[in-house]
Amino acid sequence: MTYQETLFFLYTQLPMYQRQGPMAFKKDMANILALLEYLGNPHEQFRSIHVAGTNGKGSVSHLLSAALQANGWKTGLYTSPHYKDFRERVKVDGNYISEEGVVTFVEKIRPHLEKIKASFFEITVAMAFDYFAQQKVDMAIVEVGLGGRLDSTNVLLPELSIITNIGFDHQQFLGDTLPLIASEKAGIIKSNVPVVIGQTHEETAPVFRKKAKQETAPLYFADQYFQAISLKEALQSTTYKVFRNHQLYTPFLTVDWRGPYQYLNVQTALMALEVWQKYAKNNDPFLFFDSIEKGWKNLRELSKFQGRWQVLGEKPLILTDSAHNEDGLKAILPALEQQCTHQLHIVLGVVNDKDLDKVLPLFPENAIYYFAKANIPRGLPADVLQVNARKHSLKGRKYVSVKNALNAARRNAQQEDTIFVGGSIFTVAEVL
Numbered sequence: 001m002t003y004q005e006t007l008f009f010l011y012t013q014l015p016m017y018q019r020q021g022p023m024a025f026k027k028d029m030a031n032i033l034a035l036l037e038y039l040g041n042p043h044e045q046f047r048s049i050h051v052a053g054t055n056g057k058g059s060v061s062h063l064l065s066a067a068l069q070a071n072g073w074k075t076g077l078y079t080s081p082h083y084k085d086f087r088e089r090v091k092v093d094g095n096y097i098s099e100e101g102v103v104t105f106v107e108k109i110r111p112h113l114e115k116i117k118a119s120f121f122e123i124t125v126a127m128a129f130d131y132f133a134q135q136k137v138d139m140a141i142v143e144v145g146l147g148g149r150l151d152s153t154n155v156l157l158p159e160l161s162i163i164t165n166i167g168f169d170h171q172q173f174l175g176d177t178l179p180l181i182a183s184e185k186a187g188i189i190k191s192n193v194p195v196v197i198g199q200t201h202e203e204t205a206p207v208f209r210k211k212a213k214q215e216t217a218p219l220y221f222a223d224q225y226f227q228a229i230s231l232k233e234a235l236q237s238t239t240y241k242v243f244r245n246h247q248l249y250t251p252f253l254t255v256d257w258r259g260p261y262q263y264l265n266v267q268t269a270l271m272a273l274e275v276w277q278k279y280a281k282n283n284d285p286f287l288f289f290d291s292i293e294k295g296w297k298n299l300r301e302l303s304k305f306q307g308r309w310q311v312l313g314e315k316p317l318i319l320t321d322s323a324h325n326e327d328g329l330k331a332i333l334p335a336l337e338q339q340c341t342h343q344l345h346i347v348l349g350v351v352n353d354k355d356l357d358k359v360l361p362l363f364p365e366n367a368i369y370y371f372a373k374a375n376i377p378r379g380l381p382a383d384v385l386q387v388n389a390r391k392h393s394l395k396g397r398k399y400v401s402v403k404n405a406l407n408a409a410r411r412n413a414q415q416e417d418t419i420f421v422g423g424s425i426f427t428v429a430e431v432l
Contacts, residue, residue: 003099006106007086014120031118032152035126038112042126042133046076048156049276052144052185053164055328056198056265059257060164061143062303063269063295068139069093069302070295071287076132076140078153080124083307083429090128092135094302097127105130121145125152149187160276161188161217163208164198164268167327182207194218194279198268218279222271228253228263235311237297240266250289256299259309259321260335261328307428312421316345316413318406320421320428324350329362332422337364340418345409347419348389349373349402349427352380359423360392367420368412369396370405374426402430 001009036043049064051057058079065077075093082088087096105127109118118126125145132140142158144151166182182204189195189211197208200221212219226249228240237256240263242249255266270292277287299305309332312318323332337344344367350359351374371386373379382398389396399405402421409419421431 001103001107003103006103009106009110010086010120010123014118014123029150029152029155031116032122032125032155034116035109035112035118035122036129036155038109038116039126039130043129043155044157045133046129046137046140048140048142048158049160049162049272050142050144050153050156050158050188051162051164052148052151052188053162053198054167054181054185054325055323055331056164056261056268057143057162058322059262059265059305059308060162060198060269060272061141062299062305063255063265064272065091065094065141066295066299066302066305067269067273067287067292068141068295070298071291073138074135076128076135076137076142077303078125078128078132078140079143080121080145081425083425083432088304089124090131091304092132092137094304096304097131101131102127122152144185144188147187148185150184151188154188157190158193159280160272161190161193161195162198162268162272163188163195164265165327166199166201166204167325178203179207183211186211189215189217191215192217194220194275196268196272196275197221198264198271199223218275220271220275222268223264225274226267226270228266228270230263233258235314236300238262242266242270244270253293253296255296256301257305257308258311259332261331262309306432307425310432312431313419315415316410316417316419318410318419318421320431322425322428323422324354324424326355326358326362329359333362333364336418336420342414342416342418343368345370345413345417345419346396347372347402347405347409347421347427347431348385348423349382349405350380350385350423351376351378351426353378354380354424356385356388360389360394363389363392363394365393367394368409369394370409371396371398372400372402372405372427374402374424375430376426379424379426402427406431 051061068075077091090097227243232239239254307322346367347370349372371382373382386398
C-alpha cells in the first residue's frame with residue numbers, strides 16, 4: 001500500500017472515535033494487549049511518563065518533551081488527536097514518524113487484524129509504542145486518549161503518572177459527576193509510581209488520595225507547591241514569574257506559547273519534573289533548570305506544539321484555540337473578551353455530541369458569529385448549530401466550511417477587531 005492508501009484504510013476500515021463518536025469506543029483493553037503481544041510487547045522496552053486529564057494534558061506533554069529534549073534525551077511523544085497530519089501523533093525529538101514507517105507498521109499487523117478487530121486508536125497506540133521501542137528512546141511522554149482506566153495507553157508501567165485536572169467531558173463514558181470522572185482518570189495511578197495532580201479540587205482530591213494510598217503511590221498536588229504568574233505576553237510567548245512554596249523559584253521563565261490558562265500547565269510540568277527526578281531509579285543525569293528554560297523557550301520548534309491560543313494573523317488579530325468543553329471554554333472566553341477592544345468575530349464549529357445548552361451560554365452575545373461544520377462525520381451541521389445558538393442570543397450566518405467562515409470573518413473585520421476560531425479541535429485543524 002502507498003501512504004495515502006494506508007491512511008484510507010486506517011480512517012475508513014477501523015472504528016475511529018474522533019470521526020464516529022461513541023460507537024467506536026472500546027470498553028476493555030483486550031485488543032491492545034493482544035496487539036502488543038503480537039508485536040513483542042514493545043511497551044515494556046522503554047521508559048515513560050503517562051499524562052491524563054480533562055484539559056491541559058497535551059500542553060503538559062509537550063512541555064515535558066521539550067525539557068527532556070533540551071537536556072539531550074532522545075524523547076518520544078505520543079498525543080491525540082492530530083490536527084493536519086496523522087503523523088503528528090507519533091514523534092521522536094519533535095520529528096514525525098515517517099510515511100514509510102506508518103505503511104510498514106500497518107502492513108506488519110494487517111493480517112492479524114482479522115483476529116484482533118482493533119480500533120483506529122488501538123492501532124495508533126501500538127504503532128507509537130512499536131516505534132519508540134525501535135528508536136530506543138530514553139523516555140516517552142504518552143498522553144491518555146480518553147479517561148484513563150480503560151484507555152489503550154494504560155498498559156504502560158510509567159515512572160510518573162500525571163493528571164492535570166478534572167472537568168466535565170465525555171460523561172457518557174466516564175460518569176456524570178466529578179468524582180466519577182476522577183475515578184476513571186485515577187485508573188492510571190500504579191503501584192509505587194509517584195503521581196502529580198495539576199489542580200486541587202475539593203470533590204476530586206479525596207478520590208486521588210484514596211487511590212494513591214491503595215497503590216502506595218507518592219502523591220503531589222502541583223498547585224500546592226508552584227505558583228506561576230504571567231508577567232508579560234508577546235505575540236507568541238509568555239514570560240512567567242514562578243514561586244515554589246511562596247518563595248521565588250525564578251523571576252523570569254519564558255514559554256513559547258500564549259493562553260490565559262497555561263500558567264496551570266507550567267505549574268504541573270514543573271512539579272512533574274521535580275517529582276520524577278526525586279524518584280528516578282536509574283541514576284539519571286540531573287535535569288538542569290537551564291534545559292527547562294531552553295526547552296520551553298523553543299517549545300514549538302522542539303515539540304511541534306500547536307493549536308492552543310495560536311496567532312494566525314494580525315490586523316485583524318486572528319486567534320485559534322482547541323478548548324471544546326465547559327472548563328476549557330470558561331478559561332479562554334473571558335480572556336478573549338478582555339483582550340478584544342473592538343468587535344469580536346467568532347468562527348464556531350462543534351461536534352454533534354456536545355451539550356450545547358452548557359457550552360453556548362459561555363459565549364459572548366456581542367460577538368458576530370460564523371457557524372460552520374467541521375469536516376468530519378461527527379461535525380454538527382452549521383444550520384443546527386445556528387438554530388441552537390439563537391436560543392442563547394448568539395447571532396450570525398452559517399457557512400459551508402470552516403475556511404469559508406473564516407474568509408467571511410476576514411472580509412468583515414476591521415484591522416482593530418479580533419477573530420477567534422474554535423469550538424472543536426477539528427474546527428481548529430482546518431485553519432492551521
